[in-house]
Amino acid sequence: MIIDQLHSAFEKQFGASGTLYASPGRINLIGEHVDYNGGYVLPGAIDKAIYLEIRANGTSKSRVLSIDFNEVVEFGLDEADKPQQTWAHYVFGVARELIKRGGKIQGFDAAFVGNIPLGAGLSSSAALESVFAFALNELFACGFEKKDLALAGQGTEHNYAGVKCGIMDQFASVFGKKGNLIRLNCGTLEYEYVPCLLGNHRLVLMDSCVKHTLVDSPYDRRRESCEKVVEAIAKKHPQVRWLADVTWDMMKEVQGEVSAEDYKRAVYIVGEIERVELVCSALKKGDLAEVGRNMYITHDGLRDDFEVSCEEIDFLNECAKKYGVLGSRIMGGGYGGCTINLVAKDVCDNFIEKTKQDYHAKFGIMPKVYDVKVEDGARRIA
Ligand code: GLA
Numbered sequence: 430m431i432i433d434q435l436h437s438a439f440e441k442q443f444g445a446s447g448t449l450y451a452s453p454g455r456i457n458l459i460g461e462h463v464d465y466n467g468g469y470v471l472p473g474a475i476d477k478a479i480y481l482e483i484r485a486n487g488t489s490k491s492r493v494l495s496i497d498f499n500e501v502v503e504f505g506l507d508e509a510d511k512p513q514q515t516w517a518h519y520v521f522g523v524a525r526e527l528i529k530r531g532g533k534i535q536g537f538d539a540a541f542v543g544n545i546p547l548g549a550g551l552s553s554s555a556a557l558e559s560v561f562a563f564a565l566n567e568l569f570a571c572g573f574e575k576k577d578l579a580l581a582g583q584g585t586e587h588n589y590a591g592v593k594c595g596i597m598d599q600f601a602s603v604f605g606k607k608g609n610l611i612r613l614n615c616g617t618l619e620y621e622y623v624p625c626l627l628g629n630h631r632l633v634l635m636d637s638c639v640k641h642t643l644v645d646s647p648y649d650r651r652r653e654s655c656e657k658v659v660e661a662i663a664k665k666h667p668q669v670r671w672l673a674d675v676t677w678d679m680m681k682e683v684q685g686e687v688s689a690e691d692y693k694r695a696v697y698i699v700g701e702i703e704r705v706e707l708v709c710s711a712l713k714k715g716d717l718a719e720v721g722r723n724m725y726i727t728h729d730g731l732r733d734d735f736e737v738s739c740e741e742i743d744f745l746n747e748c749a750k751k752y753g754v755l756g757s758r759i760m761g762g763g764y765g766g767c768t769i770n771l772v773a774k775d776v777c778d779n780f781i782e783k784t785k786q787d788y789h790a791k792f793g794i795m796p797k798v799y800d801v802k803v804e805d806g807a808r809r810i811a
């Protein structure tokens with residue numbers, strides 16, 4: 430078992446035992462690219478996680494073993510001590526973000542291992558940040574609230590990994606609750622749990638096994654497009670801070686003033702913000718057909734207006750339609766990764782088998798399939 434593997438690696442490396450923690454990856458039913466626009470999203474934590482064993486070592490240096498990278502990195506906790514290894518930036522960054530917020534973090538020994546597929550859009554980096562934030566907060570009795578731990582994870586992305594992400598991934602990883610999605614207002618960080626009641630349906634992730642790295646940092650460019658539209662609207666409506674505050678009438682007022690490209694990015698976002706509300710009430714009523722219908726509309730918007738999909742993912746989306754899946758769309762930041770599919774149990778096996786065959790025939794790649802369960806967020810496990 431993964432925990433036994435972790436524990437023996439920790440003992441071997443550090444000659445002692447520590448405390449065990451876990452923090453999961455996430456799915457997002459709907460509300461894509463909405464977090465940095467201040468709207469609602471509907472993520473949940475999943476049954477795949479990063480597992481961590483950790484203890485204070487009484488020195489000013491930290492030693493961290495990544496079992497997956499088979500590498501130990503040692504670093505101090507001052508800003509100048511940033512390690513070379515990319516994976517270690519996340520650990521160092523979390524410690525620094527907690528220190529900046531007043532946490533009295535000292536040297537620690539840690540080992541971690543994960544079973545979240547990398548590059549699949551399941552937020553393995555947020556899970557890594559969250560597990561360290563959660564553990565360091567306990568280990569050094571910092572007294573931070575869970576919300577601050579999520580913010581420290583996001584700060585790590587911004588300041589130590591160079592990704593200007595929103596708050597959704599870290600929030601889901603910290604606040605996840607078994608059997609529930611989180612209806613999170615990314616503007617205020619208020620949230621409620623929404624039971625993920627799927628009746629005779631399952632959530633299946635189809636991993637395209639491709640991740641297109643695009644040179645011009647498209648995630649940041651999408652953000653900038655949204656900000657430009659907000660800027661134009663705010664000249665006429667100063668109360669508007671982000672696209673979550675924007676109405677269709679306001680959009681029309683600036684249509685001729687912003688570029689056609691920026692405009693269609695914003696059209697997707699304003700529509701997506703409405704769809705999250707539709708999906709939340711549909712889910713509460715058990716109207717899964719309405720949930721699925723909106724997922725397909727979201728995919729079309731992400732493909733045509735926000736333009737963060739790719740050929741492989743669009744193909745998987747078409748397979749979902751062809752094989753009777755109720756709802757399907759690209760999930761996460763985009764340009765590859767997974768589709769999330771809401772599938773009736775009786776068509777599930779056929780959908781999976783046929784899609785695998787079709788995708789392999791077309792791209793020469795066998796997609797991976799994950800049957801996800803919605804689980805608890807960051808926690809101590811022993
Ligand atoms: C990535 C980011 C999130 C969010 C999604 C898109 O996962 O880390 O903050 O913006 O993309 O919804």
